[in-house]
Amino acid sequence: xxxxxxxxxxxxxxxxxxxxxxxxxxxxxxxxxxxxxxxxxxxxxxxxxxxxxxxxxxxxxxxxxxxxxxxxxxxxxxxxxxxxxxxxxxxxxxxxxxxxxxxxxxxxxxxxxxxxxxxxxxxxxxxxxxxxxxxxx
Numbered sequence: 001x002x003x004x005x006x007x008x009x010x011x012x013x014x015x016x017x018x019x020x021x022x023x024x025x026x027x028x029x030x031x032x033x034x035x036x037x038x039x040x041x042x043x044x045x046x047x048x049x050x051x052x053x054x055x056x057x058x059x060x061x062x063x064x065x066x067x068x069x070x071x072x073x074x075x076x077x078x079x080x081x082x083x084x085x086x087x088x089x090x091x092x093x094x095x096x097x098x099x100x101x102x103x104x105x106x107x108x109x110x111x112x113x114x115x116x117x118x119x120x121x122x123x124x125x126x127x128x129x130x131x132x133x134x135x136x137x
Contacts, residue, residue, distance in 0.1 A: 082110035
């Protein structure tokens with residue numbers, strides 16, 4: 001399947017418009033492409049108890065899993081309140097690695113022109129639990 005990362009990024013940018021970020025004032029949108037071509041979007045939803053904030057990436061992932069998908073091949077993240085690209089947090093990297101192969105494409109960018117194109121494996125290079133599972137087979 002051909003992956004149009006710019007279109008996926010545009011979907012993430014649109015999703016950021018729905019973010020609820022009254023505390024950080026830092027909106028994030030994510031668009032996650034399932035193996036069947038379906039795109040799931042999500043935005044960050046903050047809470048006064050900051051640890052209960054839901055990140056855009058996990059929001060999109062939970063929507064996909066909740067609709068029966070288990071494999072995702074690409075992710076785009078838009079941070080329109082930052083000039084520069086901002087990648088996913090550590091918790092999101094951990095959760096995404098559960099459902100995305102190391103070679104899955106990732107693009108992230110802010111409101112400026114610069115984009116970062118990478119992979120889940122590059123963002124989360126030492127996925128010890130998956131490595132352990134392979135060694136036990």
